[in-house]
Amino acid sequence: MKSVNMKQIFILFFIIYFTDSEKLTANNHAFLFDPPSLTVAVGHNVSTTIQLVSEQDEPTNVAFVYGNDRLSSTDYIEPLKPVNFPRHTPHQIVLQITGLRPGHLIVGCNATPSLNTNLTERDFLRIDIARSIKLNRLISTVGWLYFFAWSCSFYPQIVLNFRRQSVVGLNFDFLALNLCGFFCYSIYNIALYSWRDVQDGYMKSHPHGIIPVLINDVVFGLHGFIAALITIFQCLFFERSTQRVSYTTSILLFVFILFLSITTIITSVGRMDLLLLIYFYSYVKLIISCIKYVPQVVMNYRRKSTEGWSIGNIVLDFIGSILSLIQMFLLAINYNDWSSLFGSVTKLGLGVVSIGFDLIFIVQHYILYKHNKQQEDGYQIIDNNQETTLNT
Incomplete structure (x- = not known):
């Protein structure tokens, strides 16, 4: 009986811990890319999804920016079109990524209106564009x-x-x-x-x-x-x-x-x-x-x-x-x-x-x-079956 109670306590702790962790994770970022990183070949397509995590009282428009300088355009992939999230409607939007030239690219987000949630490592998409x-x-x-x-x-x-x-x-x-x-x-x-x-x-x-x-x-x-x-x-x-x-x-x-x-x-x-x-x-x-x-x-x-x-x-x-x-x-x-x-x-x-x-x-x-073999005592060498002395 005691072991059963301990097991129940452990399961309860497990559920509470990971539920709280998920809430904490959800509240610590504004966007979720799934997957958050991907590889695409030049001339090929792959897809990912973006989800607005934080709740907003009005529709949110998201424009994509590229690189550490957050530029409005890029030649590594086909530029992504802006997406719109309706008010109080948490849903995912599919993004199609088309590779144009080999390299690495970070895709970030500019939200309108601006979000109060702090950006974290999950608020951007990492793309590797392969030649082949x-x-x-x-x-x-x-x-x-x-x-x-x-x-x-x-x-x-x-x-x-x-x-x-x-x-x-x-x-x-x-x-x-x-x-x-x-x-x-x-x-x-x-x-x-x-x-x-x-x-x-x-x-x-x-x-x-x-x-x-x-x-x-x-x-x-x-x-x-x-x-x-x-x-x-x-x-x-x-x-x-x-x-x-x-x-x-x-x-x-x-x-x-x-x-x-x-x-x-x-x-x-x-x-x-x-x-x-x-x-x-x-x-x-x-x-x-x-x-x-x-x-x-x-x-x-x-x-x-x-x-x-x-x-x-x-x-x-x-x-x-x-x-x-x-x-x-x-x-x-x-x-x-x-x-x-x-x-x-x-x-x-x-x-x-x-x-x-x-x-x-x-x-x-x-x-x-x-052709040299050292004897176990470390003081002799046998060279072509002829024994000689090694000075140490």
Whole structure:
């Protein structure tokens, strides 16, 4: 009986909460576009609806304006004709959108008479005009391919460690930095994807933008963190010789953790914006992404061997990075939006840096140290079946 009562209370709370939320949402904006964002190809048509949410004592005429400058005309789509909402008649009006040239467009509203309701992120329509629907499908396919390649890239190293029962040759500085990086990346993704306060802060800063995190970003970040954690656990049980995290990396990680801890505490007492804190986590991830491979490159160079470092991890990461850049270029071509490519210096730069390190590892493995195999004690190299001493 007690469990039934608790269940009823929960259902009642659920209904009240979401009913109030819907009322709050309805009262916080004047217009509803459904869907609020859409994609149309040049020369093709799609439809959306507009609804006047706030109640008016007189008929309301709505003229459409375009872009951030709220211009009265546009050449991206066929200009929309004004629409009229009768007095006290909440109904939807269908709008036909015809693409004219590739690009991105924000469609806003000018109401006559003017409305007292505050405009929010739902009071405009976001339109992406594609050059080709087929190219759009190719972009989507490439996106899934690089997501699959990056997701699989974690496993070759784990499998190699298990087969060898050893992590000798795998740099511990890289592992520590990688774990910290994916932790920060996961916090950033989870916050922007699911925390309402963070999303509200983002929309205030980017009123015509979209949340730049999807569910696959959240899954990828958590997946990478778990894979890094598994690899570190392998280091506790498998042969590791004298390897350890260097003092330099330990100090660097201490600085990162101290910085994030202090900013988190400051945010928790209301002295700093929550969105800024989430950006700090992403900045730490970006820094780590630029430097995490350096210790492994140096280690391979000193050992004159890539034994213990999985080339499968690198090949899959290289393929994923190339496909990611290809998708960025295809998006720029399809939407005639080169600012999204060259304007995002961080994303483009990280892709280039990642490919650069991958190429270094490929050269080390297949060219420079192709015939070199490092023994488990870390002090001998077998080169063409001839044993020589490595000075360390």
